[in-house]
Amino acid sequence: MHVYEVFIKKDGRDEFRHVGALEAATDELAVVLAREGYLRRAEGDRVWVVRRDHVVVADDDFVDPNADKPHRHHDGAAVADRRRASRQSQQ
Amino acid sequence: MARSWATMEDFEAFLDGGGLVEADDDMPDAYRRAVFAFIEMHANSELMGALTERDWIPKTPGLRHKMAVLAKTQDEIGHGHLLYMIAADLGVKTRTQMLEDLFAGKSRFHNVFHYRAVTWGDQVAIAFLVDAAALISQQAVFKNCSYGPYRRILRRIITEEGFHMRLGEDRMMRIAEGTARQRGMFQESLDRWFWPALQLFGPDSVPDDELLRWRIKSERNEVLRDRWVQRFVPMLQSYGFTVPAPDLRWDTEAERWDVGPIDWEPLRRTLAQGGPDSARRIGEAADNWQHTAWVRAALSDGNGSGA
Numbered sequence: 001m002h003v004y005e006v007f008i009k010k011d012g013r014d015e016f017r018h019v020g021a022l023e024a025a026t027d028e029l030a031v032v033l034a035r036e037g038y039l040r041r042a043e044g045d046r047v048w049v050v051r052r053d054h055v056v057v058a059d060d061d062f063v064d065p066n067a068d069k070p071h072r073h074h075d076g077a078a079v080a081d082r083r084r085a086s087r088q089s090q091q
Numbered sequence: 092m093a094r095s096w097a098t099m100e101d102f103e104a105f106l107d108g109g110g111l112v113e114a115d116d117d118m119p120d121a122y123r124r125a126v127f128a129f130i131e132m133h134a135n136s137e138l139m140g141a142l143t144e145r146d147w148i149p150k151t152p153g154l155r156h157k158m159a160v161l162a163k164t165q166d167e168i169g170h171g172h173l174l175y176m177i178a179a180d181l182g183v184k185t186r187t188q189m190l191e192d193l194f195a196g197k198s199r200f201h202n203v204f205h206y207r208a209v210t211w212g213d214q215v216a217i218a219f220l221v222d223a224a225a226l227i228s229q230q231a232v233f234k235n236c237s238y239g240p241y242r243r244i245l246r247r248i249i250t251e252e253g254f255h256m257r258l259g260e261d262r263m264m265r266i267a268e269g270t271a272r273q274r275g276m277f278q279e280s281l282d283r284w285f286w287p288a289l290q291l292f293g294p295d296s297v298p299d300d301e302l303l304r305w306r307i308k309s310e311r312n313e314v315l316r317d318r319w320v321q322r323f324v325p326m327l328q329s330y331g332f333t334v335p336a337p338d339l340r341w342d343t344e345a346e347r348w349d350v351g352p353i354d355w356e357p358l359r360r361t362l363a364q365g366g367p368d369s370a371r372r373i374g375e376a377a378d379n380w381q382h383t384a385w386v387r388a389a390l391s392d393g394n395g396s397g398a
Binding site: 003025 | 093094165166169172173176177180186240243244247251390391
């Protein structure tokens with residue numbers, strides 16, 4: 001038996017979303033159990049099952065938020081300030 | 092391990108800050124065991140509830156309701172699956188160990204599934220009153236539970252329990268609109284099931300309840316129980332039934348229903364030594380587990396794929 005992680009997706013709009021896990025002997029049975037357990041009332045129109053031991057998990061440290069890379073963000077405040085200043089100087 | 096905490100104080104500070112614990116976190120052992128025991132009991136209750144429901148599939152009146160009962164039984168078995176899965180991920184017991192403990196009579200499940208459902212009226216009372224009590228408890232856990240996997244799986248369970256509760260109310264209304272004999276039958280069922288349903292919430296929470304401190308539950312038992320009382324006492328009365336509480340009164344000052352003193356002895360006795368129907372229910376579940384061994388063997392063999 002293998003543990004499978006189950007992902008479902010709705011209506012072509014959203015991303016695939018992890019909804020839980022199940023235990024099954026084969027890929028085929030895993031898909032059947034995913035449908036019976038997680039898609040009982042049209043919760044999604046697509047399903048992925050992935051064996052848990054096939055999921056590659058990155059260390060938390062590796063994906064820590066990049067607090068030292070502020071240049072990757074721009075909150076727009078500086079631009080707004082300058083735009084306002086420019087508007088006022090033209091009046 | 093994703094995260095770890097040096098001391099219980101650090102862990103509790105993390106919880107107090109609204110932190111969510113995940114399955115691969117190195118959580119304190121006491122927390123792991125507490126959250127495991129809570130989910131295991133919920134899983135057992137779903138499964139034992141499903142088996143009760145299953146008993147009534149052949150006896151359910153009308154094809155539409157029979158189909159709905161079939162779907163509900165499947166839902167409850169499904170909830171058992173989902174919950175046993177996240178419980179097993181805590182690494183305290185495997186899914187098979189949990190099931191074997193349950194069928195050996197070593198595990199706990201909700202008090203209501205230790206009593207016998209005698210008539211269709213009983214089954215309706217259970218579907219209406221007990222499912223509602225379970226739903227109120229689960230909603231309170233879902234709202235703020237510190238264990239992430241449980242909280243996420245509760246979202247789907249609660250959605251489906253909502254269907255069950257409406258189905259229960261639908262059946263109750265049909266009986267309420269029925270003949271004097273049907274109404275009499277339901278009143279008798281109410282007399283049998285009102286108190287066990289109310290006791291599903293358990294006695295008042297102790298002041299230092301660790302389930303509350305660790306946000307495994309987020310509301311006190313008495314608060315949840317009162318929510319149920321305030322909703323179901325007037326509802327049952329509006330359908331012309333009598334709430335079987337001799338000391339029931341409307342507290343004009345607090346503007347609330349007061350059911351009077353609660354006798355907790357039946358609950359204590361049931362949880363300690365089982366109830367009138369425990370042996371039969373557990374025995375039948377255990378027999379069923381044995382008789383279906385070949386199905387599990389066939390499924391785990393995986394059709395010769397070498398799995």
